[in-house]
Amino acid sequence: MCEGLRARGFRLTPQRLAIVHLFSRDGSHPTAHDLFARLRPAFPTMSFATVYNTLDALAQAGLSSSLRLGALSGLAAATRFDPNTEPHHHAVCDRCGVVVDLPVDSLAAPQVDARKVRTQSQGFRVRTVETIYRGTCAGCRSRPSLPPLPNVTPEA
Amino acid sequence: MCEGLRARGFRLTPQRLAIVHLFSRDGSHPTAHDLFARLRPAFPTMSFATVYNTLDALAQAGLSSSLRLGALSGLAAATRFDPNTEPHHHAVCDRCGVVVDLPVDSLAAPQVDARKVRTQSQGFRVRTVETIYRGTCAGCRSRPSLPPLPNVTPEA
DNA sequence: ATGAGTGCAAATGCTTTGCATCCTG
DNA sequence: CAGGATGCAAAGCATTTGCACTCAT
Numbered sequence: 001m002c003e004g005l006r007a008r009g010f011r012l013t014p015q016r017l018a019i020v021h022l023f024s025r026d027g028s029h030p031t032a033h034d035l036f037a038r039l040r041p042a043f044p045t046m047s048f049a050t051v052y053n054t055l056d057a058l059a060q061a062g063l064s065s066s067l068r069l070g071a072l073s074g075l076a077a078a079t080r081f082d083p084n085t086e087p088h089h090h091a092v093c094d095r096c097g098v099v100v101d102l103p104v105d106s107l108a109a110p111q112v113d114a115r116k117v118r119t120q121s122q123g124f125r126v127r128t129v130e131t132i133y134r135g136t137c138a139g140c141r142s143r144p145s146l147p148p149l150p151n152v153t154p155e156a
Numbered sequence: 157m158c159e160g161l162r163a164r165g166f167r168l169t170p171q172r173l174a175i176v177h178l179f180s181r182d183g184s185h186p187t188a189h190d191l192f193a194r195l196r197p198a199f200p201t202m203s204f205a206t207v208y209n210t211l212d213a214l215a216q217a218g219l220s221s222s223l224r225l226g227a228l229s230g231l232a233a234a235t236r237f238d239p240n241t242e243p244h245h246h247a248v249c250d251r252c253g254v255v256v257d258l259p260v261d262s263l264a265a266p267q268v269d270a271r272k273v274r275t276q277s278q279g280f281r282v283r284t285v286e287t288i289y290r291g292t293c294a295g296c297r298s299r300p301s302l303p304p305l306p307n308v309t310p311e312a
Numbered sequence: 313a314t315g316a317g318t319g320c321a322a323a324t325g326c327t328t329t330g331c332a333t334c335c336t337g
Numbered sequence: 338c339a340g341g342a343t344g345c346a347a348a349g350c351a352t353t354t355g356c357a358c359t360c361a362t
Contacts, residue, residue, distance in 0.1 A: 313362105332344095
């Protein structure tokens with residue numbers, strides 16, 4: 001992932017290396033705050049600007065994408081970031097907020113070649129397709145009642 | 157739509173009637189600010205709280221849904237609201253931000269019964285499916301270069 | 313009349329920005 | 338050693354909330 005940044009002309013600072021190291025192995029779709037919180041111990045002077053800046057650099061290099069899933073209750077909806085560059089869907093748990101990646105063939109309705117489809121009556125040229133499945137994850141289903149629901153990002 | 161609100165026990169105030177009247181005929185997926193701006197001339201004292209409150213009431217009555225599509229550039233991503241309660245997809249133009257509804261059968265990949273599918277390895281029980289096609293709309297494709305791109309909500 | 317709804321303003325939370333300083337390439 | 342990157346704090350926005358007042362039912 002670092003090579004990708006370097007190839008694009010981005011400088012590899014210690015902060016970026018740390019962010020990339022953490023983010024690239026993180027399948028939890030962390031928010032900028034999540035990453036920031038985990039980096040602060042090692043980089044007490046780290047700022048949000050740097051986290052966002054690096055995430056943006058990764059996006060420019062095609063090494064990450066962002067997800068806006070909306071809030072669960074009245075909380076503000078933070079952008080979540082995803083290092084998975086393979087085509088995939090997302091499943092979001094309504095209760096605990098966990099987000100899991102789904103390979104494109106794991107459901108009955110694959111998104112296949114819709115990318116090139118030009119939607120008939122509207123003249124749209126489609127470039128990307130994004131499918132979100134909302135429901136309840138296994139953990140929350142087996143749990144008796146709905147727990148207090150902390151601030152997203154479970155099983156961190 | 158008003159009946160739906162009344163049936164749910166919501167009071168029909170002049171403000172709500174105006175919001176519902178405007179919103180129910182609006183296929184542009186307006187933001188709260190869009191509606192507010194169009195209502196202010198007739199209701200100089202209208203507040204955002206009332207707009208959000210009414211949109212929330214409509215959502216509770218199952219008469220509208222919300223869309224979080226993310227910002228086009230660095231702007232904050234406003235929630236867009238949709239009075240269309242039929243199952244449908246959304247196509248979003250990367251350039252001008254326009255959002256159009258797509259009937260479920262207008263593309264090769266229908267979302268059909270995925271609602272009841274339990275995604276294999278993850279144990280998720282899926283309740284809703286949401287598909288977003290991103291690309292370029294007919295108008296922007298025919299336009300020579302990329303125009304300055306004002307603050308979303310084109311052809312209002 | 314009674315409590316849901318309204319309006320206002322302040323608060324909240326995420327994200328961006330300006331600018332002086334730092335440090336990678 | 339030049340310009341991209343960082344850190345800090347303040348600014349921006351969308352959205353929510355508290356509270357006193359109003360009005361639909």
